[in-house]
Amino acid sequence: MAASSFMNDLLRRLAGALLPAWAAGWRWRPRPTTADYERSVAASKNAMASVRGTGDWRSIPSLLYVLSHDNADLRSAGATVINDLAASIPVAALPGFEGRVRDSTLQAYSWNKLRMEWVVQQEWPLRVWAMFTMHPSGYVREAALRHLASEGDATLVLPYFLLRVNDWVEQVRAVATAAVKTLLGPKQTAAWVPVLGLVDQLRLRSRADHAWLTDAATSLLLRPESRPELMSAARSEDRLVARWAFRATMTLPDADRAMFVSLALESGDPVVRLHAAKAVRAWAGCPDRERLLANMTSDRFMPVRREALYAALDDTPEHRRAVLQAALLDRHASMRHAARFYLRDRSEQASGTPDIREFYLDVLAHGEPSKRAAAISGVGECGTQADADGLARFVSDARSTVAAAAVRAVASLDPGHRVDWLVGLLRDDRPSVVREAGRALESLGNAVPVEALRHVLHGDSGEQSRRSALRILLRRHPYDAVVDAVTAAGSGSEALARAGTEFIDRAMPWRVSYGPSDAQKAAAQSAIQGLQAPLPENLRRRILDLIGVGME
Structure with missing residues (x-):
């Protein structure tokens, strides 16, 4: 909830404009002239108008004073x-x-000191009264709740009532609870839809027993007359609301429940889709179950696809084997691993356990191009070192997903003999290929030639290639890696400089009693002296302190 730099500038401008107007009431500062005071008021109004023009509600805590x-x-x-x-x-x-409003800051001091007697004498807009329900004073919060209960629209005031139902002051909690109970009628059903996430969060609070509220809201939304509102909750973009709605609908009769399960499988929230998938898997008599399972097999969230696979395990042997073979070519490694596990299970022995490696190689030779990346990954997971040469040729594939899968598979099957090949791929112009090559080299540790990586770092390769090379170089011992951190810090590249500086900051606690060798000290000093532009003095001091060299 941090404000943008633009908003911070506006708020600083407002604080500066307000200063003379505030000073009119300070005894320890000279009173401003009438002209200065009027200019301050006008400038403050203009600044507040600018803040309002941004529409950024995150600035409210900085305006309450x-x-x-x-x-x-x-x-x-x-x-x-x-x-x-x-x-x-x-x-x-x-x-x-609310947590931001309750933060103790210098600006919040005057807001925090407001007294109930003064607050209730003023005329405030309704949503400002809602802000007063978050005031540090329990008397102010109680007065604000009573005002909202007497004048507020249910849709507007209900969220603020629910926040105070868990208030730390018992009297405030009682007022909020009484106000909430008046809004539990059928006429207010629509007002409950957007706040169901707050109701759900109250289940986890322990200042009071809120089970009554959960039960009452559930009963209200599950009434047959409330189906439109329940449908709206199930389709809500608020994930907490959608999750509450799904849990509630699982208690409905079968016909209604099936409709909401189908709707949940189309939700944008992967957690809702996963719970719906588990419900379909467990509910053997679910209407239109085959269609729902078919939709689950193509879901973008792997755990949902895995539930469809698990459901197929209880089906006929022919269907089970077909589903498992299709899962061998899933884009996710967990799905491929699960499929291989169940294909090798004893229940499949009667049909003959397939040679899964040959299956993948056959797909590469004769299968659809869209399955090529998954097949390459499969060979990398269950193939042999002899397969590495055949997979390496796919690095030149026009599709970056296939090329990246080939890099990953070859590095898995034959890492010891592919170091130079992987270093060369750091210069590739495809980000995914560079990323996979970098990951593979990171796992090889000291087997990677330092000079080859430095050639990439100092060459004319792309920014990502240089960052990957630097990341591998900085994984060495800090006394060796500090040379490359210095070079990066003075490279002129913002990303490399940031990485080098962060490494130096993190490396400080790694200092050991025996310290760096003379050769390591000399290399670090030479790197500092060889920079075209001098390092900032504070950074130079940190580097020399790290390697144990006095200032020169």
């Missing part, structure tokens, strides 16, 4: 801005937002 100003016009302007911005606060963000 304006509500305590002696100038009624400024208070009114601040309240209007806060009211407008508060309209866009997502319900799911309210718990974190």
Whole structure:
């Protein structure tokens, strides 16, 4: 919830503009002239208008202190801005937002000191009253809750009531609980849909027993008359709301439950889809189960596809084997591993356990090009060193996914004889190939030739190639790697400089009593002196301190 640098600049501008207006009430500072005071008020209003124009509700905690100003016009302007911005606060963000409001900061001092007697005498917009439900004073929170209960719209006030149902002051909690109970009627059903995530979070709180609220909200939404609202909850983009709706609908009669299971499998939340997939797998009598299982096999979330595979294990031998063979060519390694495991299981012995390596090689020779990456990965997982040469040719494939899979497979089957080949691939212009080559080289440790990596680092390769080479070089012992960290820090590349500087900062605790050798000290000093532009003095000091060399 951090504010952007642009917003921080606006808030600093507002604080500066307000300073003369605040000083009018300070005894220990000279009072501003009337002209200065009026200019301060006008500049402050302009700054607040700019903040409102951003529509960034995250700035509200930094504006609340304006509500305590002696100038009624400024208070009114601040309240209007806060009211407008508060309209866009997502319900799911309210718990974190409240934490920001309650943070103790210098600006929040005057807001925190507001007293209930003064607050209730003022005229505030409704959403500003909602902000007062988060005030540090229990008296202010209670007064704000009572005001919202008497005047507020259910959709607006319900989220703030739910926050206070778990308040740490018993009297405030009681007022919030009473207000929530008045909104549990059928007419307010729609107001409960966006706040179901908050209801779900209350289950985990322990200041009071909130089971009554969970039960009441569930009963309200599961009424036959509430099907449109329940459907809206199931389709919600708020993940907590969608998850609550799925759990609630699993208690419905079979016909209704099947509809919501099908809907959950189309959810954008992978957790909801996974729970729905588990429900389909466990529910043998699920209507239209075959279609749902077929959809699960193509889901983008691997655990959902795996549930479809597990469901097939209880099917006929022919169907089970077909599903397992299809899973051998899944894009995810876990699916391929599960398929190989079950194909080798005793239950498959009667049909003859297939030679899975030959299966993958056959797909590479005669199968669809779209399955080539998965087949290459499969050979890399269950093939032999002799297969490495045949897989290496796929690095030149036009599809980067196939090329990256080939790099990964060859590095897995024959790592010891492919070091130079992998170093050469660091210069490839395809990011995925460079990434896989870098990962493979990182696992080889000191077997990778340092000078070859430095040639990539200092050459004209792409930015990612140089970063990958540097990352491998910096995995060596800090006293050896500091040379390359120095070179990177002075390279002129922002990404390399950042990586080199971060390494030096992290390497400080690695210092050991025996220290670097004379050769390591000399290499580090030579690297510093060989830079075209001098390092920042503080960084140079840290490097010399790391290698145990006095300042020169």
